[in-house]
Amino acid sequence: MSVFKKFWDDVSSLWSLIVGLKVTGKNFADKNVTLHYPRETVTSGQLEGFRGPLELIGKPKDPAKPKCIACMMCVTACPSKCITVVKAKAPKPTEAELQAMKEAEERGEKVKKPKAPKEPAKFLYDFSLCSLCGSCVENCPAKALRYSSNVYLTVTDRKELKMDLLARLGAQAEAAAVETVVENPKNVEAEPVEKEAGTES
Amino acid sequence: MPVELIKLLIALVAIAAFVGLNGLVLVYLERKVAGFVQRRPGPYEVGPQGLLQPLADAVKLIGKQLFTPKGADKLLFWMAPVLSFFPVLLLFLPIPFGPVATGMEMNLGLLLILAFAGLNVLAICLAGWGSNNKWGILGAARGVAQSVAYEIPLLLSVLAIAFMTGSLNLTTIVEGQGGWPWQWNVFVQPLAFIIYFVSALGETNRAPFDLPEAESELTAGFHTEYSGMGFGMFFLAEYANMIVVCSVAAALFLGGWHGPFFDGAWWFLAKVYTLLLIMIWLRWTYPRVRFDQLLNINWKWLMPLALLNLFITAFVMKL
Numbered sequence: 001m002s003v004f005k006k007f008w009d010d011v012s013s014l015w016s017l018i019v020g021l022k023v024t025g026k027n028f029a030d031k032n033v034t035l036h037y038p039r040e041t042v043t044s045g046q047l048e049g050f051r052g053p054l055e056l057i058g059k060p061k062d063p064a065k066p067k068c069i070a071c072m073m074c075v076t077a078c079p080s081k082c083i084t085v086v087k088a089k090a091p092k093p094t095e096a097e098l099q100a101m102k103e104a105e106e107r108g109e110k111v112k113k114p115k116a117p118k119e120p121a122k123f124l125y126d127f128s129l130c131s132l133c134g135s136c137v138e139n140c141p142a143k144a145l146r147y148s149s150n151v152y153l154t155v156t157d158r159k160e161l162k163m164d165l166l167a168r169l170g171a172q173a174e175a176a177a178v179e180t181v182v183e184n185p186k187n188v189e190a191e192p193v194e195k196e197a198g199t200e201s
Numbered sequence: 202m203p204v205e206l207i208k209l210l211i212a213l214v215a216i217a218a219f220v221g222l223n224g225l226v227l228v229y230l231e232r233k234v235a236g237f238v239q240r241r242p243g244p245y246e247v248g249p250q251g252l253l254q255p256l257a258d259a260v261k262l263i264g265k266q267l268f269t270p271k272g273a274d275k276l277l278f279w280m281a282p283v284l285s286f287f288p289v290l291l292l293f294l295p296i297p298f299g300p301v302a303t304g305m306e307m308n309l310g311l312l313l314i315l316a317f318a319g320l321n322v323l324a325i326c327l328a329g330w331g332s333n334n335k336w337g338i339l340g341a342a343r344g345v346a347q348s349v350a351y352e353i354p355l356l357l358s359v360l361a362i363a364f365m366t367g368s369l370n371l372t373t374i375v376e377g378q379g380g381w382p383w384q385w386n387v388f389v390q391p392l393a394f395i396i397y398f399v400s401a402l403g404e405t406n407r408a409p410f411d412l413p414e415a416e417s418e419l420t421a422g423f424h425t426e427y428s429g430m431g432f433g434m435f436f437l438a439e440y441a442n443m444i445v446v447c448s449v450a451a452a453l454f455l456g457g458w459h460g461p462f463f464d465g466a467w468w469f470l471a472k473v474y475t476l477l478l479i480m481i482w483l484r485w486t487y488p489r490v491r492f493d494q495l496l497n498i499n500w501k502w503l504m505p506l507a508l509l510n511l512f513i514t515a516f517v518m519k520l
Contacts, residue, residue, distance in 0.1 A: 010502075017487070020486045020487060021482065021483075021486050023486070024238045024482065024485055024486040025482070027237070027238050027239070027240055028234070028237045028238050028482075030240060031240075032236075032237070032240055032241060032242050033240045033241070034240070034241040034242050036242070036245065
């Protein structure tokens, strides 16, 4: 009995050959997905899920300032140690303010000492070490990190891969501001992704 | 007699040109189909739609240095590609391309093709042995085992047709079939056709039976050490062999030059190219089989089925 069953299994599994041919046949008839690079460039619609080098997300009201709260979660989470965040220091009080504080203290009042703002003073990112694992993006409590859509990143020097993300965000905000001034609302789908590397620091 | 000789010479030259031209077309076709199956454009930059790509490839192959590896048997090493390519030209002689376009009509045409097709195995064996390379010898050993195994069901399925038509002359076999598909031999002998086609894939070392080459395991198998035209000859021989097996299939099973409405060589070429396209399609669909699977398919399935088919054919013919 089992011999016949095995025989039948072998014969019926021939169907999978037809299934395979159907799959390749369908792909053969489908449209190409390749872009002929110098003549065509990627549109933003084609970049869904693309993991480019990290970038910071600006605050909705002040796009030049990152949403980052300098909590160091990304630095801790990063397995490649490619992120360096320096917390912003508390602003140094001027002489007059110091004097005022001292006097207030002497009077026995509660003094409000200037606190460090919750923002990064420096946000450095070494793309040459990054494995794009996404731990930083997942762990960011402020949702201040994301992958950029920088497909055409090319550098001629390894040093250029050490990116200053704050400077990059500033440049992006500036570019966005210029764009809104020019008032050129082209459809986003067809617009090629910006080519700038954003590595200038 | 000299007229015969001149005719033979012309046929051989024409065949050489045909093989070279088809090699170019097939290289292009193969790469384009591979590209489309993987949803990329394939060759695109050289010439319009990459049409000149095979020419560029050929020029590259011709221009490359012929390199003999250290410790190789020089004579055998360089004999192998020649032995692989030149007998293939002979295989085209008895193939009836059209009502008159036959290189040399002979009574035992089918036998000649089957006999000389076996020389390719020898070439593979010599190439692997001569190149003094472990991948080469492994590929050659596989090639020999595979070709010897797959030749048997191939012969048996061809024999079924020979039993039916009572002839080994390809022209006679084609003339015995009509123009419409139900008048073709494949209609009477579908099993023989399938067995023939699968065995032909095995004989020509095409994927999924490309174990003698098996890039992932044996770098390039028997032609690992060949560069330039040494490799080019093997390559050309593989494509020429593909055309031969497809031509024989077209002649034996698909009515040869006969076709609906107008008989002629174009029907033959159309059938051959359809089969070639199917071969290419199969290559880019299936993964390579393991060697034990390869031999199991042959000895446990193709052989018994071919024998059964042959017996039934003989029985029915006797009735």
